[in-house]
Amino acid sequence: MSTDAEPVTGTSSDAGSADPAFDPGLPHRCSPRVALRPEPFGALVYHFGTRRLSFLKTPQLVEVVSGLEHHPDVHSAVAAAGVEEAQRPAYLRALAGLAANGTIEPRP
Amino acid sequence: MAPIEQSESPAEEPLVEETLVEEVSIDGMCGVY
Numbered sequence: 085m086s087t088d089a090e091p092v093t094g095t096s097s098d099a100g101s102a103d104p105a106f107d108p109g110l111p112h113r114c115s116p117r118v119a120l121r122p123e124p125f126g127a128l129v130y131h132f133g134t135r136r137l138s139f140l141k142t143p144q145l146v147e148v149v150s151g152l153e154h155h156p157d158v159h160s161a162v163a164a165a166g167v168e169e170a171q172r173p174a175y176l177r178a179l180a181g182l183a184a185n186g187t188i189e190p191r192p
Numbered sequence: 193m194a195p196i197e198q199s200e201s202p203a204e205e206p207l208v209e210e211t212l213v214e215e216v217s218i219d220g221m222c223g224v225y
Contacts, residue, residue: 139214139216141211141212141214145212178211178212185215
């Protein structure tokens with residue numbers, strides 16, 4: 085099953101779907117405008133720009149987000165966090181959502 | 193008395209996919225300490 089998806093850049097902001105510009109093959113990082121507070125259930129995430137509060141509901145996802153800056157791409161960060169392959173599509177969807185709301189961003 | 197027939201329900205599938213990220217709305221909480 086081919087999961088290659090070319091990043092689609094566009095100015096349209098269709099609600100309901102993940103950020104079309106999210107490319108897990110690119111290096112990412114947690115946005116500097118975001119505060120990440122680890123909790124036993126996962127983490128609280130607060131974006132100072134959008135003033136949006138979110139919960140990361142698994143410690144593994146927290147590890148992925150925290151480790152993004154140390155890996156060459158999102159896939160590597162997900163693998164390094166020990167996410168099982170069967171769960172990776174769900175994690176990638178979650179990360180795409182985090183990219184859409186500005187919690188994570190591509191790093192130069 | 194006729195025995196109560198219990199319909200065999202198929203294996204219940206999860207109705208809601210567990211999400212990894214949950215957004216919380218804190219609108220309207222200005223001034224709340």
